[in-house]
Amino acid sequence: RISVCSLSSGSEPPSSPQVVEEGADEEDEELSGAEDADLRASSGRGSLLTRRGITLRVLLKDGLVEPGDGILSIHYLGKTFVGDLLNDGKIRWVETGQIFNSPSAWATHCKRLVNPAKKSGCGWASVRYRGQKLVQYKTTWLHKYQPSADMSLISEGEDDEMGDDDEEEGKTTMLVEDKNKNVPKYSCVCLDRDPHTLVELSAFSAINRFQPFNVAVSSNVLLLMDFHCHLTTSEVVGYLGGRWDTNTQLLTVLRAFPCRTRLADKDAAPAVEEEICQNLFMRGLSLVGWYHSHPRGPALPSLQDIDSQMDHQLRLQGSSNGFQPCLGIICGPYYHGNQGVASTITPFWVVPPPEQRPNDYGIPVAVEVTYVQDNFLTTDVLNEMMLLVEFYRSAPDLVQFSQMWSPNTSILDKIKVCYNFSSSYIHKQTKHNIHFHDLQLTCSLR
Template sequence: ILVLLCASTGSEPPSSPQVVEDGGEEDEEELSGGEEADLRSSSGRGSLLTRRGITLRVLLKDGLVEPGDGVLAIHYLGKNFVGDLLTDGKIRWVETGQIFNSPSAWATHCKRLVNPAKKSGCGWASVRYRGQKLVQYKTTWLHKYQPSADMSLVSEEDDDEDEEEGKAAVQADDKNKNTKPGLHGIISSSPSSSLCLSLLLSSPLPSSHPHLFDVTDVMVSRRTDRERIPVRYCTLGTRDAARDPHTLVELSAFSAINRFQPFNVAVSSNVLLLMDFHCHLTTSEVVGYLGGRWDTNTQLLTVLRAFPCRTRLADRDSASAVEEEICQNLFMRGLSLVGWYHSHPRGPALPSLQDIDSQMDHQLRLQGSNNGFQPCLGIICGPYYHGNQGVASTITPFWVVPPPEQRPNDYGIPVAVEVTYVQDNFLTSDVLNEMMLLVDYYRAAPDLVQFNQYWCPDTTMLDKIKGSLSCHAPKDQAYSQILEHVYSQLGSMH
């Protein structure tokens, strides 16, 4: 059963980890133990050992490197991958447990997750052992055992494709000193929402029933309600630690960056209704997850359910319990995790620099160990921004395109996602129940919106939320009586 379950998720049971041999165009085929022994016994250290012969096994046998957990790393386009060096010279990727025969195979696999167009990995120049590139250990080996060798043997095909990556690695290492290590993934802060999010798909459940993630850390970020003026992406340039991470960025169109949207999206109106309701209840930022299905044949992502996170900011203990509940809800409904949403209560519904980085992380996590493409949709809801048209919230679906390879220190490019909204016929009991749970949860909250106050001279906050939710109204008008009961509960929360 374990084998069948793991096979459906693209992972492998611990007793038989998946071995990946493909290394792309510059695959460094590893010699078998016998071939390696024959080559070295016939040539001796006085003879030249070809590039193909200098393998991780050679470096291990001669003591230049040692096996260990987490000693290998790849830094690529702002993303970090950690690997274990095994005693037989193979590499185990910490994130998924997959086994790779060579540095090239691992580097190519990881880089394709970030950039599907990537053809090869330049493994020995990209993989670092305890902070130093593996290609430098080849050089050390030759200097020690074959000092007369032509140094071109070291890097016949190991040229560093991206010297920028090397420069970025040191910056990434410094940055990561302040992050919490973890075997299952990087805990990433939800940009403007202050809530930390990590999409960890590590449980051996069927692919349509993914184990959720583990929100284990929550940070409080108090900001004034000052007007944040969005900037254009082209003005950002290289990453700058001094730049405000809450800087909002205008969305680009796929056509503006000479791309086509790689997937289609359909979103249920009930998803919008529940998400919009959640975002209206509090003056603080909220976060939630999106459940649905991904059809690889039609390249259609269907978003069928919203799952609000009912947690207080900085409440770690309740966060894990809430996410476990959401996980079970996904499982029982046969849905997959397909994205996330969060709110900008009083600001434009545009991604911040932190949102961009978080979305990139989530896209990578959701794709996981599968070689096939799977999108992750991000949605931002702006309920109380006075720049909105009328009382309706602005709802912005977005995605992030990796920066160009020649500029790995740039931010990802936030792009607008074209979405088809599917009108539901009725309000489901699931959605109604979730709305009442949210009402109960926020009833005594200090950041509860005062619905008897005025949004504008002739519209109360309660009228405002009613007007916004009417934009997602089911076709069956009987829902209105049900929602009036919900609204009456809001009116009594003061």
């Protein structure tokens, strides 16, 4: 599959440092200076500290770590975050200048930018000081100052770092066969499957999550995408352009950009992608997703599709380290298991795998989408349809529209039914019309 364009929407850093306390685990919150002093005065060096007592301030005070710029880091699902360790034990995120009171607060904030479903950050096992996990410095502190201490007194050990949410995710990352269907569901780990194995989508509610963003898709996008997928018996791919509003958490898909190339044609792919990138830039749009077809199969993601979607989601994060969703859409135009003659359209997203098992497949989930009817069919869409017709006109895998789709319906009639949803406003609002002819499709202006 051709790679996605490296585009992202930037975000301005805050004008002044902000102290962020979100996501701190109860046992991982930093003690105040007074609490720290009281604790040491009452317990002494020889007494055992509580789980909350072993903090970055303690490690700094006893010389196990030193303050410095860029010496803290988090690596999560292909993204790297860098932080400064301040003299008071707080963390300053280099990207934005935000101040965090604890490792878990910083880790939770960063991980939620990549994976909004993340509940906690597992800070002490996620944050590294000069390349080594902070939790190892806690262990060193205990061995040095409290050698008789039970290792469970470490505020967050390796075992604790899994967290309830990761255990929950771990239970839903394995494939098993549904007895009533040939499509497997996610409920257990299976990494040795055929990459073309189709996977049934989960609902966000089924994995105890909320959909982290809203999606609105233009009817023109649906029309062009479905048209592209109907033209050929081979799999096609294209990109989606639109806008992401961080305030309303709304992803608006405004344009489809079909790739007029063969999936195996690696030589032509860069030029096609460059053209799409320029079209996005000229229209002031961002890359917000991709689509592809399963011409004669169910509109469900394969294991390969899940990997591709996860890769696209990570690429769209860009350099801003801000969350931006990437929508995947699968179109199944000629699957006889579809209800009626219309294509099955499946918007989906992938919940990342647990960080303890980064090589696992993510969990594909169905995305609820609102389809917005456009007032007119744009010239851009019509031009794109004509270019697609020219591209496939002489191809050996061009659909033969005179053939029968069912005993009483030809493929041409099937396609007409698919576009009935748009005819009511296309004919009323514009002078453009789509004419379907036997054996080939042409788009013309009245």
